Amino acid sequence: MGFMQKHVFRVGFSLFLAFCLAMGGFIPQATALTNEQKLVSEVWRIVNRSYLDETFNHQNWADVRQKALQKPLTSQEGAYTAIQSMLKSLDDPFTRFLDPEQYRSLQVNTSGELTGVGLQIALNPHTGQLEVVSPIAGSPADKAGMRPRDRILKIEGFSTENLTLDEAAARMRGPIGSLVTLLIERDGEEQQEVRIVRDRIELNPVVAELRTSSQGTSIGYLRLTQFNANAAMELAHAINSLEKKGAAAYILDLRNNPGGLLQAGIEIARLWLDSGTIVYTVNRQGVQGSFEAFGPSLTKDPLVILVNQGTASASEILAGALQDNGRAKLVGETTFGKGLIQSLFELSDGSGLAVTIAKYETPQHRDINKLGIKPDQVVTQQPINREQIATEADLQYQAAIEVLAKNAVVVGSRE
Numbered sequence: 001m002g003f004m005q006k007h008v009f010r011v012g013f014s015l016f017l018a019f020c021l022a023m024g025g026f027i028p029q030a031t032a033l034t035n036e037q038k039l040v041s042e043v044w045r046i047v048n049r050s051y052l053d054e055t056f057n058h059q060n061w062a063d064v065r066q067k068a069l070q071k072p073l074t075s076q077e078g079a080y081t082a083i084q085s086m087l088k089s090l091d092d093p094f095t096r097f098l099d100p101e102q103y104r105s106l107q108v109n110t111s112g113e114l115t116g117v118g119l120q121i122a123l124n125p126h127t128g129q130l131e132v133v134s135p136i137a138g139s140p141a142d143k144a145g146m147r148p149r150d151r152i153l154k155i156e157g158f159s160t161e162n163l164t165l166d167e168a169a170a171r172m173r174g175p176i177g178s179l180v181t182l183l184i185e186r187d188g189e190e191q192q193e194v195r196i197v198r199d200r201i202e203l204n205p206v207v208a209e210l211r212t213s214s215q216g217t218s219i220g221y222l223r224l225t226q227f228n229a230n231a232a233m234e235l236a237h238a239i240n241s242l243e244k245k246g247a248a249a250y251i252l253d254l255r256n257n258p259g260g261l262l263q264a265g266i267e268i269a270r271l272w273l274d275s276g277t278i279v280y281t282v283n284r285q286g287v288q289g290s291f292e293a294f295g296p297s298l299t300k301d302p303l304v305i306l307v308n309q310g311t312a313s314a315s316e317i318l319a320g321a322l323q324d325n326g327r328a329k330l331v332g333e334t335t336f337g338k339g340l341i342q343s344l345f346e347l348s349d350g351s352g353l354a355v356t357i358a359k360y361e362t363p364q365h366r367d368i369n370k371l372g373i374k375p376d377q378v379v380t381q382q383p384i385n386r387e388q389i390a391t392e393a394d395l396q397y398q399a400a401i402e403v404l405a406k407n408a409v410v411v412g413s414r415e
Helices: 035-050 061-070 076-088 100-109 165-172 231-244 262-272 314-324 395-414
Strands: 002-011 014-023 096-098 114-116 119-123 130-135 151-155 179-185 192-197 199-201 206-212 218-224 249-253 276-282 288-293 303-307 329-332 340-346 352-361
Touching (some): 035 061, 035 076, 061 076, 096 100, 100 352, 206 231, 218 231, 231 262, 249 395, 262 288, 262 314, 276 314, 303 314, 303 395, 314 329
Parallel strands (some): 218 249, 249 303, 303 329
Antiparallel strands (some): 002 340, 119 130, 130 151, 151 179, 179 192, 206 218
């Protein structure tokens, strides 16, 4: 039977919309299946067709279906539990079921209208703990002092130990002005409670300023906080404006940028590259798709990219593309290591299914997942507050200025 399915290609915690026709295949004894069993079969089929790991976590996937359908499924809740149990056997926190309410809220969140605390979260693939990837710049969580890699132990006193990402996000969401209390743990410190007042979250992704270095070089400082639908256009405007003002070199700050739209990351790489591969995507057949730059770039001026542990997903695609193509030097700390791509499927009852369908590799075929990208110059620093970013207190920013100063001397000596 043929049916339309909505696919949403996903990198990190935001979505890239696309539509395609998927063939459902024939269900044996379709007439004998209840609606609940049909839903379980529908999920099984999608995973069977698209999941990245063809061993299905070293298990017989057909047996998993059989066991799930042997149990009496008499309610929607029963079907949802059976689906979640089936998916849990894959041991992949990014492949997950979304009930209709979670699926709707995820779609609302992609529109750019966000209210809440402003945290990008993930389940640590090694420990299973709920972790902060990054607070959104200027968000309530950012102002409350939340940091990348903070482990969230409790939300309003409720343990996060067995929560899915979506359940955790739902517990943190709420009306503007309401309070949420998180119990967090960070390396080298005692557990602490953080109280956050929910608010509307501004999603203006670009900060742009013209700076003058101590050597008198005009430097365009660009900070990109996430890859939303406006990011490439906003960054292009910022680069053009800085070029007109006489910028001779650039610093692109991707620290604590948790990613977003795959397409935005690709388009932004194209702003800096005349030619070359930007990223490869690899599915379970080993088929490699690639995205290329076709020029011309907006500027050929020297570029340094700032990265840290909160630099994830689409940010890593951009940083890896410009590093591998020799277009930029990376300064800071090794990045987060999120190199998997999810697709979101709408199911027949209005619920949704996120499935890991591919991974991505840099132009030199480096696998980013769980490894991250190592900068050309490693500079670690203690967390600084928002007002200290790109000032003398910012060691990584100062290191980037030095790299550009050396680059300018080298360029000058060749002329």
